[in-house]
Amino acid sequence: MVTRMIDLRSDTVTKPNQAMRAAMANAEVDDDVLGYDPTAFRLETEMARIMGKEAGLFVPSGTMGNLISVLVHCNVRGSEVILGDNSHIHIYENGGISTIGGVHPRTVKNNKDGTMDIDLIEAAIRDPRFEICYPTTRLICLENTHANSGGRCLPVDYIDKVGELAKKHGLKLHIDGARIFHASEALGVPVDRLVRVADSVSVCLSKGLGAPVGTVIVGSKVFIAKARILRKTLGGGMRQVGVLCAAALVAVQENVKKLEDDHKKAKTLAEGLNKIKGLKVDVASVETNIIYCDISESANITAPKLCKNLEEHGILLMSDSSSRIRFVLHYQISESDVHYALSCIQRAVTGVPSENGAK
Ligand SMILES: Cc1ncc(COP(=O)(O)O)c(C=O)c1O
Incomplete structure (x- = not known):
C-alpha cells in the first residue's frame, strides 16, 4: 500500500x-x-x-x-x-x-x-x-x-x-x-x-x-x-x-516568500536526475520550479512506463512525450520528498538503489 x-x-x-x-x-x-x-x-x-x-x-x-x-x-x-x-x-x-x-x-x-x-x-x-x-x-x-x-x-x-x-x-x-x-x-x-x-x-x-x-x-x-x-x-x-x-x-x-525554497528544491531535483544514468536535464536552464527531463534510449524505459512505475510508489509525474517527463515543484513538496523521489526514480531507471537511499 x-x-x-x-x-x-x-x-x-x-x-x-x-x-x-x-x-x-x-x-x-x-x-x-x-x-x-x-x-x-x-x-x-x-x-x-x-x-x-x-x-x-x-x-x-x-x-x-x-x-x-x-x-x-x-x-x-x-x-x-x-x-x-x-x-x-x-x-x-x-x-x-x-x-x-x-x-x-x-x-x-x-x-x-x-x-x-x-x-x-x-x-x-x-x-x-x-x-x-x-x-x-x-x-x-x-x-x-x-x-x-x-x-x-x-x-x-x-x-x-x-x-x-x-x-x-x-x-x-x-x-x-x-x-x-x-x-x-x-x-x-x-x-x-x-x-x-x-x-x-x-x-x-x-x-x-x-x-x-x-x-x-x-x-x-x-x-x-x-x-x-x-x-x-x-x-x-x-x-x-x-x-x-x-x-x-x-x-x-x-506563499510568495516560499518560492525561493521551491526553486532550490527544483535545482536539487534537477541535479539529482541528471546524475542518474539514462536521464538528462539541462540543469543550468532550471531557473524556477519546472524541470524537463529527457530519457535516453539506453535507459530501456519509456516516459509513460516510468510514470506508471513511479505511481506505484506514490510519485505522480506527467510524461510530455515518449522520452520526456515534466516535474513541477511547489510548497507542498518537501526536501525529503525530493530525495525520496530521486531514490525511487534511480531504482526504476537503473534497477540500482541510490547510495543515500530514501531520506
Ligand atoms: C503559463 C500559463 N498560462 C496560463 C495557464 C492557464 O491557467 P488555468 O489552468 O488556470 O486556466 C497556465 C496553466 O497551467 C499556464 O501554465
Whole structure:
C-alpha cells in the first residue's frame, strides 16, 4: 500500500491548507456580480497594488484571464495578436481568442529561453497601408515565466524592449504572468518593475502560490472596467466569490516568500536526475520550479512506463512525450520528498538503489 504521495505533475495540484480553509470559512462575502463582495475587493486592490497597476479583477482561471485580456485589447473582430508559437495562450487555451473573440494569432518562434527575437516581433507587425489584405495588429503577448521552456524567466530589459516596440507601433502589451512571482524571485527584480511596461497582466493564484482557485488580471481602471463586463459575458461573474478570494489572499501573503525554497528544491531535483544514468536535464536552464527531463534510449524505459512505475510508489509525474517527463515543484513538496523521489526514480531507471537511499 502506498503511504506517501509526492505529486510532481504540476503546481496546480496543491490542496488548500488550514490557514486558507479557515479564511474561507470566515470570509466576509456579498454579491460580487453586483460589485459588493468586500473580500474580492480586498484581493483585487491588493493585487493591483503589488503589481503597480490601477485596478484588478478576480477571474476563475488563467485561461479566462488571458482570454479577457486579449479580447479587451483586440476589441474589433479581425484584430491580430503577436504571440509565441510555444506559448500557453497559443497551445493550451483551445484557441479561444479566435473561436470566441475573432482574434487572429500571429505566431513568432519562441526561443529556448521563452523569448521571441525582437526583430522577428517587429517584422510580424502588419503594415497598416495594406489593411485591405491584412488583419490589424493590436497586441503583443509575452509569457513570464515561460512554462513550455521549463519555467524560464524573461529578463526585465527584454520586457522593457518589447514594451518600447509596442509603444512605437501603437500596440498594447499583455503578459501571461501565471508564474510572474516565480520570475520575480528568480531574477531578484520586484514584480511591479517586471511588468511596468505591460498594459495588462494575468497572475495565477492557483499555481505555485497554492490557492485552490483563481487568477487576478491587473491593468488600468478603464481596462478593468471593460474586463468586468467581458467576465460577465463569458459566465465568469461569481456571486459570493469572497470565499475563494479569502484563500487567495492567504496564498499571496504566505506563499510568495516560499518560492525561493521551491526553486532550490527544483535545482536539487534537477541535479539529482541528471546524475542518474539514462536521464538528462539541462540543469543550468532550471531557473524556477519546472524541470524537463529527457530519457535516453539506453535507459530501456519509456516516459509513460516510468510514470506508471513511479505511481506505484506514490510519485505522480506527467510524461510530455515518449522520452520526456515534466516535474513541477511547489510548497507542498518537501526536501525529503525530493530525495525520496530521486531514490525511487534511480531504482526504476537503473534497477540500482541510490547510495543515500530514501531520506
Ligand atoms: C503559463 C500559463 N498560462 C496560463 C495557464 C492557464 O491557467 P488555468 O489552468 O488556470 O486556466 C497556465 C496553466 O497551467 C499556464 O501554465
